[in-house]
Amino acid sequence: MSTARIIDGKAIADTIRGEIKEEVAALKAQTGRVPGLATVLVGERPDSKVYVGMKHKACLEAGIHTVDRTMPDTVPQAELLSTVQALNADPAVNGILVQLPLPDHINEEEILNAISLEKDVDGFHPINIGRLCMKGRESLFEPCTPKGCVELLDRCEIPIDGKNVVVLGRSNIVGIPVANLLLHRNATITICHSRTADIAGAVRQADIIVAAIGKPHFVKAEWIKPGATVIDVGINSIPAPERKSGQRLVGDVDTEPAKAVAGAITPVPGGVGPMTIAMLLRNTLDGFKALLLEQAMLRLQLV
Amino acid sequence: MSTARIIDGKAIADTIRGEIKEEVAALKAQTGRVPGLATVLVGERPDSKVYVGMKHKACLEAGIHTVDRTMPDTVPQAELLSTVQALNADPAVNGILVQLPLPDHINEEEILNAISLEKDVDGFHPINIGRLCMKGRESLFEPCTPKGCVELLDRCEIPIDGKNVVVLGRSNIVGIPVANLLLHRNATITICHSRTADIAGAVRQADIIVAAIGKPHFVKAEWIKPGATVIDVGINSIPAPERKSGQRLVGDVDTEPAKAVAGAITPVPGGVGPMTIAMLLRNTLDGFKALLLEQAMLRLQLV
Ligand SMILES: NC(=O)C1=CN([C@@H]2O[C@H](COP(=O)(O)OP(=O)(O)OC[C@H]3O[C@@H](n4cnc5c(N)ncnc54)[C@H](OP(=O)(O)O)[C@@H]3O)[C@@H](O)[C@H]2O)C=CC1
Ligand SMILES: NC(=O)C1=CN([C@@H]2O[C@H](COP(=O)(O)OP(=O)(O)OC[C@H]3O[C@@H](n4cnc5c(N)ncnc54)[C@H](OP(=O)(O)O)[C@@H]3O)[C@@H](O)[C@H]2O)C=CC1
Numbered sequence: 001m002s003t004a005r006i007i008d009g010k011a012i013a014d015t016i017r018g019e020i021k022e023e024v025a026a027l028k029a030q031t032g033r034v035p036g037l038a039t040v041l042v043g044e045r046p047d048s049k050v051y052v053g054m055k056h057k058a059c060l061e062a063g064i065h066t067v068d069r070t071m072p073d074t075v076p077q078a079e080l081l082s083t084v085q086a087l088n089a090d091p092a093v094n095g096i097l098v099q100l101p102l103p104d105h106i107n108e109e110e111i112l113n114a115i116s117l118e119k120d121v122d123g124f125h126p127i128n129i130g131r132l133c134m135k136g137r138e139s140l141f142e143p144c145t146p147k148g149c150v151e152l153l154d155r156c157e158i159p160i161d162g163k164n165v166v167v168l169g170r171s172n173i174v175g176i177p178v179a180n181l182l183l184h185r186n187a188t189i190t191i192c193h194s195r196t197a198d199i200a201g202a203v204r205q206a207d208i209i210v211a212a213i214g215k216p217h218f219v220k221a222e223w224i225k226p227g228a229t230v231i232d233v234g235i236n237s238i239p240a241p242e243r244k245s246g247q248r249l250v251g252d253v254d255t256e257p258a259k260a261v262a263g264a265i266t267p268v269p270g271g272v273g274p275m276t277i278a279m280l281l282r283n284t285l286d287g288f289k290a291l292l293l294e295q296a297m298l299r300l301q302l303v
Numbered sequence: 304m305s306t307a308r309i310i311d312g313k314a315i316a317d318t319i320r321g322e323i324k325e326e327v328a329a330l331k332a333q334t335g336r337v338p339g340l341a342t343v344l345v346g347e348r349p350d351s352k353v354y355v356g357m358k359h360k361a362c363l364e365a366g367i368h369t370v371d372r373t374m375p376d377t378v379p380q381a382e383l384l385s386t387v388q389a390l391n392a393d394p395a396v397n398g399i400l401v402q403l404p405l406p407d408h409i410n411e412e413e414i415l416n417a418i419s420l421e422k423d424v425d426g427f428h429p430i431n432i433g434r435l436c437m438k439g440r441e442s443l444f445e446p447c448t449p450k451g452c453v454e455l456l457d458r459c460e461i462p463i464d465g466k467n468v469v470v471l472g473r474s475n476i477v478g479i480p481v482a483n484l485l486l487h488r489n490a491t492i493t494i495c496h497s498r499t500a501d502i503a504g505a506v507r508q509a510d511i512i513v514a515a516i517g518k519p520h521f522v523k524a525e526w527i528k529p530g531a532t533v534i535d536v537g538i539n540s541i542p543a544p545e546r547k548s549g550q551r552l553v554g555d556v557d558t559e560p561a562k563a564v565a566g567a568i569t570p571v572p573g574g575v576g577p578m579t580i581a582m583l584l585r586n587t588l589d590g591f592k593a594l595l596l597e598q599a600m601l602r603l604q605l606v
Contacts, residue, residue: 109440130433133483134475137412162498170486172437180436183473186498188505195465195489202491205508 004230004262005156009148012155013274017062020281024063027292035288036065037121037280038087040098042080042106043073048099055097058277064284067093073103080106081114088116094291095121095284100173118290121283123147123177132180140290141283146178148275149210149231150185156264158208158229161186166202168192168219168252169212174233178210199223211252221257230258230265233272307533307565308459312451315458316577320365323584327366330595338591339368340424340583341390343401345383345409346376351402358400361580367587370396376406383409384417391419397594398424398587403476421593424586426450426480435483443593444586449481451578452513452534453488459567461511461532464489469505471495471522471555472515477536481513502526514555524560533561533568536575 028034037059041052052068059066067090069083080102087096096119102108112124120128123143131137153160165187169175175191183189187208192199194213203209203223211219212233224230234252251268258265266272331337340362344355355371362369370393372386383405390399399422405411415427423431426446434440456463468490472478478494486492490511495502497516506512506526514522515536527533537555554571561568569575 126430126433126437128433129437130429130431133432133436133479134429135473135479136475162500164500170438172439176436176438183494186496188493188495188499190491190493191486192491193489196491197465197467201508205504 004259005264006259007152007156007231007264007266007271009152009266009271010274012152013148013278015155016151016275016278017058017281020278020285021062023285027288028063031292033288033292034063034065035094035284036067036090036092037095037097037284038067038069038090038093040080040083040087040096041068041070042075042099042102043071045101048101052099055277055280058281059284062281064281065092075103075106077106077110080111084111084114088114088119093119094287095119095280097122097280100124119287121280121287123283124172129172129177132177132184135184141287142181142279143173143177144279144283145174145233145272145276146181147279147283148272149178149233150181151279152231152266152272152275153208153229158264160208162188163207164188164190164205165208165210166190166192166206167210167212168199168203169214169233171212174212175210178212178233182208182210209253213252215252216250217252217254219253219258221254221261224258224261226261227263228261230262231272232266232268235268235273307562308567309562310455310459310534310567310569310574312455312569312574313577315455316451316581318458319454319578319581320361320584323367323581323588324365326588330591331366334595336591336595337366337368338397338587339370339393339395340398340400340587341370341372341393341396343383343386343390343399344371344373345378345402345405346374348404351404355402358580358583361584362587365584367584368395378406378409380409380413383414387414387417391417391422396422397590398422398583400425400583403427422590424583424590426586427475432475432480435480435487438487444590445484445582446476446480447582447586448477448536448575448579449484450582450586451575452481452536453484454582455534455569455575455578456511456532461567463511465491466510467491467493467508468511468513469493469495469509470513470515471502471506472517472536474515477515478513481515481536485511485513512556516555518555519553520555520557522556522561524557524564527561527564529564530566531564533565534575535569535571538571538576 039052056066087093096115123141128139131139165182167179170193179189179191200223208229210231216236216238232251232253237247240248249269342355359369390396399418426444431442434442468485470482473496482492482494503526511532513534519539519541535554535556540550543551552572
């Protein structure tokens with residue numbers, strides 16, 4: 001019954017992490033230096049702690065140096081700001097990741113704005129977002145999850161140019177940036193959200209569906225055009241009495257029946273999820289390489 | 304045969320300009336001051352000269368003070384930059400409009416970046432664009448032509464929330480910002496462009512069509528869903544031997560036949576065109592009011 005190609009995000013992410021590790025080692029042999037990622041974690045959210053922990057572990061494995069700043073969720077705006085500024089000034093740090101969401105009393109935009117553009121490896125600085133949303137401009141860093149979605153399509157050689165892409169969700173961290181990245185790649189883009197009148201009708205037109213709404217099994221197999229590619233960004237925990245933990249993770253797509261219709265589909269877990277961290281490592285390495293290039297050019301007095 | 308309501312952009316723009324004129328007069332009576340718009344025109348492009356001239360005339364009529372900076376198309380980047388910086392520092396200037404396009408040797412992004420956010424009445428500063436493209440953020444100023452399109456829909460009480468909107472074109476000055484403004488207003492957005500496989504099919508789904516591609520009579524009546532609203536941004540000059548000038552202006556839509564199908568449609572000329580200038584005056588006035596408010600609060604020591 002199942003015909004869809006399963007896009008193994010875990011395997012692809014492992015390949016990319018291997019490539020990054022090799023490149024880091026080669027640069028270290030050449031220059032004696034390695035890329036550095038700083039994380040800023042505010043408060044005690046368990047999910048945020050898990051994500052930051054995973055990012056540190058992945059850096060370690062790739063040979064990337066990490067700096068860990070944690071602060072209580074009562075931290076004043078000014079103190080958080082000066083933490084970011086100190087990391088901007090730290091030459092051993094090439095990427096700064098402020099884990100979102102921040103507590104309500106913090107002005108998130110001001111904090112993201114304060115991150116030096118050259119170290120904005122999460123791609124959430126308003127100028128990087130602005131460039132992402134403009135024709136003919138490129139952001140220095142693309143947000144990691146959206147970039148991971150596009151990378152999956154590329155590594156699977158699924159064409160984007162001229163295709164109808166329907167994005168479900170319009171958040172700042174997934175829906176909107178992934179739509180803009182795919183527009184840059186010449187897809188025809190439709191963005192749906194909670195006010196969309198006929199989501200099923202929109203999905204039926206799509207050659208590629210990117211689901212990022214956070215609703216378990218929301219996208220039904222009957223909506224999917226036969227042969228379409230399904231990128232399932234959703235990560236939702238649902239009750240699973242048969243498991244010891246009592247729950248399991250599923251995506252925004254009703255995956256099992258969808259496999260009989262789609263041409264290719266990402267599983268959850270093991271699809272988009274692992275790509276996010278791989279892209280963060282890639283952005284950090286790219287920031288480091290840009291710095292090395294700049295320093296080399298300065299030495300050669302080319303600038 | 305013709306059933307569509309004709310959206311009279313000229314009349315609506317005149318109403319808005321009248322409203323602005325009254326508000327300017329009232330503020331002048333209260334404060335002794337008026338809003339100021341500075342234009343920066345580089346080079347000799349006849350169309351750019353015409354546009355800048357129209358903007359000055361409209362300001363004059365509304366009681367808005369203008370500053371006129373013109374420079375040859377050989378102007379060095381640094382000189383253009385310092386012109387913008389001087390206007391940033393000029394307290395009589397509330398809005399700065401750098402007429403695009405700029406000559407090829409000029410780094411446009413750097414110039415637009417240099418305009419103080421508070422005076423960016425064209426809405427093209429990367430941070431204003433970034434905010435426009437983010438959920439839950441608002442740009443200080445929205446680009447004038449896109450804002451004019453939305454204003455036309457609002458003044459005609461055509462609902463946007465939950466509607467299918469198809470935008471043809473993805474330029475930085477029309478297509479992309481109008482799509483983002485309408486997304487903020489909860490439309491379901493599809494963006495088409497020259498790589499779109501089936502534009503007719505996309506247009507058929509639309510409750511509202513915004514055409515901004517610059518191709519005369521491109522959108523055919525048969526593509527339009529009966530009763531849909533058509534906003535025609537295109538301004539194209541075509542041969543018209545029957546006229547003294549030898550040419551006439553038409554939009555991107557085949558307007559005459561479309562009138563038999565559409566529910567409402569903007570003519571060209573006299574549709575979106577006049578709204579662009581009205582929105583520029585509105586943005587300049589808004590910038591002035593924001594400054595007055597800030598100064599009043601400073602005086603009251605509220606900030
Ligand atoms: N794989 C990974 O690495 C990552 C996975 N995720 C996962 O992706 C999902 C989305 O995350 P995120 O973008 O942060 O979520 P948000 O909650 O910020 O945004 C959800 C979006 O989905 C829309 N939406 C919600 N309900 C519906 C509905 N019934 N029909 C249509 N649209 C709907 C919302 O519309 P509206 O705007 O109208 O409210 C909103 O735009 C989550 O499951 C999250 O866990 C997120 C980040 C990384
Ligand atoms: N009323 C007003 O005040 C204003 C009117 N205008 C008018 O609006 C029109 C668009 O202007 P502007 O956005 O600056 O134009 P641009 O030339 O910058 O952009 C044109 C857009 O249309 C797309 N396009 C071109 N040909 C086709 C086609 N055959 N099928 C589908 N898409 C196509 C292009 O696609 P791609 O990206 O793939 O190349 C591009 O995205 C013009 O007629 C202009 O005069 C503009 C500004 C203000």
